[in-house]
Amino acid sequence: MLELSHISHAYAKKPALRDITLSLAAGERLAIIGPSGCGKSTLLRIIAGLEPEHTGSVSYRGRDITRVPTHLRGIGLIFQDHALFPHMTVAANIGYGLYGQPRATITARVDAMAQMFGIAELLDRRPDQLSGGERQRVALARSIAPSPGLLLFDEPFASLDRTLRDRFLAELPPLLHHAGVSSIYVTHDPLDACLIADTLAVMDAGRVLRHAAPAHLFRDPQTRLVARLLGMRDIVPMHPAYAALAQPSPAATHLHIHPQAGVDARQHPHSLLTVTVRGVTLRPPWPQLQVAVGDDVPPFSYDWPFGEPPPIGSSVIVAVRHDCVAWLRDD
Numbered sequence: 001m002l003e004l005s006h007i008s009h010a011y012a013k014k015p016a017l018r019d020i021t022l023s024l025a026a027g028e029r030l031a032i033i034g035p036s037g038c039g040k041s042t043l044l045r046i047i048a049g050l051e052p053e054h055t056g057s058v059s060y061r062g063r064d065i066t067r068v069p070t071h072l073r074g075i076g077l078i079f080q081d082h083a084l085f086p087h088m089t090v091a092a093n094i095g096y097g098l099y100g101q102p103r104a105t106i107t108a109r110v111d112a113m114a115q116m117f118g119i120a121e122l123l124d125r126r127p128d129q130l131s132g133g134e135r136q137r138v139a140l141a142r143s144i145a146p147s148p149g150l151l152l153f154d155e156p157f158a159s160l161d162r163t164l165r166d167r168f169l170a171e172l173p174p175l176l177h178h179a180g181v182s183s184i185y186v187t188h189d190p191l192d193a194c195l196i197a198d199t200l201a202v203m204d205a206g207r208v209l210r211h212a213a214p215a216h217l218f219r220d221p222q223t224r225l226v227a228r229l230l231g232m233r234d235i236v237p238m239h240p241a242y243a244a245l246a247q248p249s250p251a252a253t254h255l256h257i258h259p260q261a262g263v264d265a266r267q268h269p270h271s272l273l274t275v276t277v278r279g280v281t282l283r284p285p286w287p288q289l290q291v292a293v294g295d296d297v298p299p300f301s302y303d304w305p306f307g308e309p310p311p312i313g314s315s316v317i318v319a320v321r322h323d324c325v326a327w328l329r330d331d
């Protein structure tokens with residue numbers, strides 16, 4: 001339903017986006033992850049029509065909208081600082097985008113939105129009488145009320161604490177599905193991306209490096225850069241001892257072993273690796289070991305849900321599930 005084709009953009013001759021081609025299916029939730037400054041907001045602004053000077057084209061619902069102004073696109077954009085109108089009630093905020101429609105239609109739609117977002121009790125309040133989470137709900141209700149085909153979220157929950165964020169991220173997909181809205185969700189948090197998205201695009205320095213299902217990307221990030229952008233820690237350089245693991249890729253210069261590589265290993269294809277214990281920390285409810293395949297070799301983390309951890313300095317044989325190893329090449 002959305003096709004971006006060869007989009008490039010520069011601010012004062014400094015490139016912000018470089019030749020981005022990306023598409024979104026109807027009903028799809030796409031998350032975009034990437035470090036600060038990589039061009040995520042610029043891309044959303046281009047889709048919304050707020051950055052008309054770009055090259056390349058944007059097509060939406062089968063129509064080229066590259067030259068269509070923002071207000072005629074039918075695309076909603078939600079920012080982190082969900083600026084509600086402070087002097088208007090919650091009901092008036094939610095109904096704002098319906099301006100011009102019959103009063104009864106607006107009232108019915110506002111009520112439906114309030115039900116959907118669980119804010120029916122708040123309709124007469126003003127934004128300064130709401131908590132952060134409530135304001136966020138109102139902002140979402142306001143953006144969905146005009147029935148946009150596509151909603152763009154620019155790190156909308158970055159200011160909320162983890163618990164509240166998790167709750168929104170769990171609630172949002174069914175709401176979007178119910179409203180028949182496709183969405184693009186920008187974040188720099190890999191967990192947020194996994195919670196919200198059907199597909200995940202990894203961006204860096206104005207480019208999209210990969211676009212695939214999150215499970216696929218986490219299973220096979222392919223390069224060190226993508227692994228790092230996905231938040232994988234303990235990316236260790238190749239060492240002859242890792243030959244004990246199955247199927248190293250010839251191009252791999254590094255690898256990532258997931259800390260849970262030993263969990264249920266007996267039920268899954270796995271290899272055995274001899275390691276030395278360098279450290280033990282508590283990762284509730286279990287200890288986590290820092291282990292290495294040799295002296296002068298960087299350690300990786302290995303969860304130990306097997307009772308008392310082995311002593312520091314001891315040598316142990318650990319099981320490593322094949323599906324917990326990513327072989328990485330240089331970028």
Ligand code: ADP
Binds near residue numbers: 011036
């Ligand atoms: P992100 O949202 O991923 O943090 P942005 O899209 O905001 O990245 O920015 C991409 C690049 O473009 C950055 O280098 C940023 O400094 C630059 N940039 C963004 N907006 C402007 C602007 N209005 N004027 C000049 N440079 C900008």
Ligand code: MG
Binds near residue numbers: 040041042154
């Ligand atoms: Mg941004």
